[in-house]
Amino acid sequence: MAVDTQLPYDKEYVANYSGKRNEPDWFKDIRQKAVDLxxxxxxxxxxxxxxxxxxxxxFEHDVxxxxxxxxxxxxxxxxxxLGDHVEERNLIVVRxxxxxxxxxxxxxxxxxxxFEDIFTAMHEHGDLVQKYFMQDGVSVDENKLTAxxxxxxxxxxxxxxxxxxxxxxxxxxxxxxxxxxxxxxNHVLLxxxxxxxxxxxxxxxxxxxxxxxVANIVSEVFALDxxxxxxxxxxxxxxxxxxxxxxxxxxxRDATLEWALGQMNDGHTLSENVTNLVGxxxxxxxxxxxxxxxxxxxxxxxxxxxxxxxxEGYILQHGVMKDNSASIFxxxxxxxxxxxxxxxxxxxxxxxxxxxxxGDANPILLIDEDDVTAGxxxxxxxxxxIQLFYLMSRGISQQEAERLVIHGFLAPVVREIPIExxxxxxxEVIEGKVY
Amino acid sequence: MAGSTLEIKDLHVEIExxxxxxxxxxxxxxxxxxxxxxxxxxxxxxxxSAVMGHPKYEITKGEIYLDGEDVLEMEVDERAQAGLFLAMxxxxxxxxxxxxxxxRSSINSxxxxxxxxxxxxxxxxxxxxxxxLEIDKNMAQRYLNEGFSGGEKKRNExxxxxxxxxxxxxxxxxxxxxxxxxxxxxxKGINEMRSENFGxxxxxxxxxxxxxxxxxxxxxxxxxxxxxxxxxELAHRLESEGYDWIKEExxxxxxxxxxxx
Numbered sequence: 145m146a147v148d149t150q151l152p153y154d155k156e157y158v159a160n161y162s163g164k165r166n167e168p169d170w171f172k173d174i175r176q177k178a179v180d181l182x183x184x185x186x187x188x189x190x191x192x193x194x195x196x197x198x199x200x201x202x203f204e205h206d207v208x209x210x211x212x213x214x215x216x217x218x219x220x221x222x223x224x225x226l227g228d229h230v231e232e233r234n235l236i237v238v239r240x241x242x243x244x245x246x247x248x249x250x251x252x253x254x255x256x257x258x259f260e261d262i263f264t265a266m267h268e269h270g271d272l273v274q275k276y277f278m279q280d281g282v283s284v285d286e287n288k289l290t291a292x293x294x295x296x297x298x299x300x301x302x303x304x305x306x307x308x309x310x311x312x313x314x315x316x317x318x319x320x321x322x323x324x325x326x327x328x329x330n331h332v333l334l335x336x337x338x339x340x341x342x343x344x345x346x347x348x349x350x351x352x353x354x355x356x357x358v359a360n361i362v363s364e365v366f367a368l369d370x371x372x373x374x375x376x377x378x379x380x381x382x383x384x385x386x387x388x389x390x391x392x393x394x395x396x397r398d399a400t401l402e403w404a405l406g407q408m409n410d411g412h413t414l415s416e417n418v419t420n421l422v423g424x425x426x427x428x429x430x431x432x433x434x435x436x437x438x439x440x441x442x443x444x445x446x447x448x449x450x451x452x453x454x455x456e457g458y459i460l461q462h463g464v465m466k467d468n469s470a471s472i473f474x475x476x477x478x479x480x481x482x483x484x485x486x487x488x489x490x491x492x493x494x495x496x497x498x499x500x501x502x503g504d505a506n507p508i509l510l511i512d513e514d515d516v517t518a519g520x521x522x523x524x525x526x527x528x529x530i531q532l533f534y535l536m537s538r539g540i541s542q543q544e545a546e547r548l549v550i551h552g553f554l555a556p557v558v559r560e561i562p563i564e565x566x567x568x569x570x571x572e573v574i575e576g577k578v579y
Numbered sequence: 580m581a582g583s584t585l586e587i588k589d590l591h592v593e594i595e596x597x598x599x600x601x602x603x604x605x606x607x608x609x610x611x612x613x614x615x616x617x618x619x620x621x622x623x624x625x626x627x628s629a630v631m632g633h634p635k636y637e638i639t640k641g642e643i644y645l646d647g648e649d650v651l652e653m654e655v656d657e658r659a660q661a662g663l664f665l666a667m668x669x670x671x672x673x674x675x676x677x678x679x680x681x682x683r684s685s686i687n688s689x690x691x692x693x694x695x696x697x698x699x700x701x702x703x704x705x706x707x708x709x710x711x712l713e714i715d716k717n718m719a720q721r722y723l724n725e726g727f728s729g730g731e732k733k734r735n736e737x738x739x740x741x742x743x744x745x746x747x748x749x750x751x752x753x754x755x756x757x758x759x760x761x762x763x764x765x766x767k768g769i770n771e772m773r774s775e776n777f778g779x780x781x782x783x784x785x786x787x788x789x790x791x792x793x794x795x796x797x798x799x800x801x802x803x804x805x806x807x808x809x810x811x812e813l814a815h816r817l818e819s820e821g822y823d824w825i826k827e828e829x830x831x832x833x834x835x836x837x838x839x840x
Contacts, residue, residue: 529634534671538685539659552675
């Protein structure tokens with residue numbers, strides 16, 4: 145097992161990589177500084193999950209992927225995520241480190257919507273990207289993995305929705321780690337300008353059950369004044385991928401950010417989802433479901449920080465643990481001084497299906513303001529054998545009974561997910577993980 | 580086809596180390612309705628749960644056969660597939676699973692793969708049973724037993740019974756918590772099941788259920804055994820005279836389990 149904490153990729157390698165891609169100087173500069181930071185900074189230190197022996201260094205950094213000529217050639221696992229009328233959709237498919245398919249309707253282009261490869265956007269819309277990239281969202285120097293992310297970023301999407309533009313249909317990206325050893329250092333930068341509206345859905349897929357590799361994902365989402373963003377994700381990396389996922393939201397006055405996260409990876413996963421409710425009357429829902437199986441270890445943090453007055457944050461996460469899997473669910477509601485009338489609510493529920501599985505829910509409320517409302521609910525429990533007895537007494541097999549109980553346990557979150565495509569994708573993926 | 584036969588022989592059952600059933604013998608054949616009566620705490624519900632394979636009950640001695648097949652060797656789902664059914668006294672609530680989906684999964688689990696019940700046929704059958712049991716049609720789309728009243732849960736158990744058409748059913752205090760109108764409706768459903776191919780064991784401690792469902796055989800349970808058996812007239816005598824005369828006959832002071840004479 146790989147336990148090296150330093151990378152075999154040095155400044156020279158990174159400079160060559162930048163040069164090859166003809167990156168702008170400001171970004172080359174971020175990368176070079178990040179290489180040093182990646183050496184010096186400590187790993188993230190989740191309180192109850194030991195990540196010391198996880199693989200963060202064994203991967204291939206630069207792997208190309210072929211264009212997609214026909215959707216029929218795609219594997220079933222990808223096709224189910226696309227649904228019907230795929231040709232008409234605003235969609236990007238990223239295959240290894242290349243954009244293999246991209247479509248944005250003329251209508252949206254005319255309205256000024258930008259939806260493209262982040263490296264292309266650095267050239268075409270350099271000012272916009274530079275303004276938001278790893279500045280007020282995730283910082284390069286948060287920890288070793290955020291620095292490594294900046295140094296080795298090999299994939300990314302920039303989505304910009306101009307002022308007052310409302311996009312009805314979901315915009316979708318599929319990140320397909322086709323090559324078993326290919327690493328994904330992926331950056332999603334989503335900026336919804338004032339009073340705009342957008343639904344974004346992303347899917348991460350791989351098949352590397354045996355081969356180890358790494359996914360290092362940073363998403364930064366900016367909902368400017370009055371904007372409304374729905375951000376749906378279904379993470380479905382195979383067992384060999386160790387994932388670090390850092391999704392960050394920045395929500396300004398009267399803006400809304402809804403997260404709908406299906407955390408369905410099969411490998412070790414460290415995931416943090418932090419939303420800064422910066423503006424007054426800002427609102428965020430962070431909804432997440434998870435199924436753990438095999439020997440995987442996972443650590444999930446949903447954190448909503450209130451700065452704005454009358455800001456509202458709601459965390460809802462349900463997880464099911466099977467086999468010998470272990471997961472920690474942290475829920476953090478932080479109300480800063482001055483965020484009067486803020487409301488911080490959270491609910492975390494964990495169901496363990498087997499003797500060998502472990503789950504933990506840690507609800508945390510940190511409140512530095514008197515005039516607020518806040519609440520939390522958490523539960524961790526094993527599946528009720530009497531429930532299984534009841535279901536089986538009608539002829540249903542134990543496996544089927546467990547399947548029904550799992551769907552039932554996750555349903556209160558799944559049906560609350562505001563994006564229909566994510567709901568149905570999740571049901572598919574949950575179905576695949578239940579057996 | 581003649582009905583099935585359930586044979587319970589010298590059944591001893593423990594829960595958490597305490598022996599509740601101390602040698603129960605009972606045979607139920609297709610076409611027969613049996614009632615097991617007795618005061619609370621005498622082991623009636625234990626008998627029902629143990630036959631179905633409830634995880635809390637340990638069978639320490641005895642045998643159960645369904646048409647000669649060893650029931651104790653079967654998993655719970657296999658017992659159901661073999662033709663056993665238990666209408667539970669306290670049905671579980673299953674969040675997120677609709678009654679209708681659950682019923683369809685149950686029916687299909689008892690059919691061959693590729694021979695699943697057609698959806699329209701299922702809906703038609705379910706609607707007609709819902710009518711018989713005077714159940715609001717919305718119930719089928721509600722999560723299984725979640726937020727159901729006591730009466731709704733009992734009707735739902737009988738709905739399942741009628742949909743699954745088992746060979747032998749055990750009804751565990753299906754009358755408790757029902758008002759008289761609900762009792763009549765539930766009884767109507769059970770009586771509709773009567774045929775040569777259906778045997779039924781009704782567990783109750785009230786005679787009143789037997790005013791609507793006439794049993795062929797009546798058994799009295801005390802101290803974890805069947806202490807007296809007879810025809811329908813036995814139930815009538817219990818209604819008018821209570822259980823004291825049986826206790827006297829047998830020299831029992833306290834009829835509950837663990838109070839040996």
